[in-house]
Amino acid sequence: MTGAAGPAPALLVVAAALLDPLDRVCLQQRPRDKRHGGLWEFPGGKVEPGEDPAAALCRELVEELGVAVLPNDCVPCGFAAAPELVILLYAVRRWEGTVTGLEAEGVTWLAPAMATGLAMPPLDYPLVRQLQQLLVHRII
C-alpha cells in the first residue's frame, strides 16, 4: 500500500549510563522549563536524521556533560520503547574530561538500585532495571 499518511515514525533517542569504578551511574535532572522538567534521566538526546546513534550519543555527551567519548566505548545495554519514542541505552565506562552538568539542573552519581527512588520520565525506569540486572550478573 502506498500514499497513505500513517502515524509519525517513533522518535529515536540515545542515552548513556556513564559508570564509575564503583558502578555508580550518572543521572541528570531535566531543566524545569522543559517537558519532564525536574525529573532525573540518563544523559542523551535525539538522534538527528541520518546520524549514527553512537555518534549522536557522543555529541550529546559533549553538549550536556562536557566529556569526550568514543563511539567504540558506547556499549549497547538496553532499550525502552513507547509508540512515539524508542530509547537506546549504552553503557560508557571510558571518557575524557570532568563530568559537568552543562544543561541540567543538577547531576548525581548513585547505585542503579537507588536510582529508581528518584522521579524519572517513564521509560527511564525500565532502563535502570535493565542496567541493574546486567551489573548484578557482571555482564557489563
Ligand SMILES: Nc1nc2c([nH]c(=O)n2[C@@H]2O[C@H](COP(=O)(O)OP(=O)(O)OP(=O)(O)O)[C@@H](O)[C@H]2O)c(=O)[nH]1
Ligand atoms: N529519557 C526519556 N526521554 C523521554 C521519555 N519520554 C519522552 O517523551 N522523552 C522525550 O525524549 C526526548 C529526549 O530528547 P532530548 O533530551 O534531546 O530532548 P530535550 O527536550 O532535552 O532537548 P531539545 O531542546 O533538544 O528538544 C525529550 O523530548 C524527552 O521529553 C522518557 O521516558 N525518558
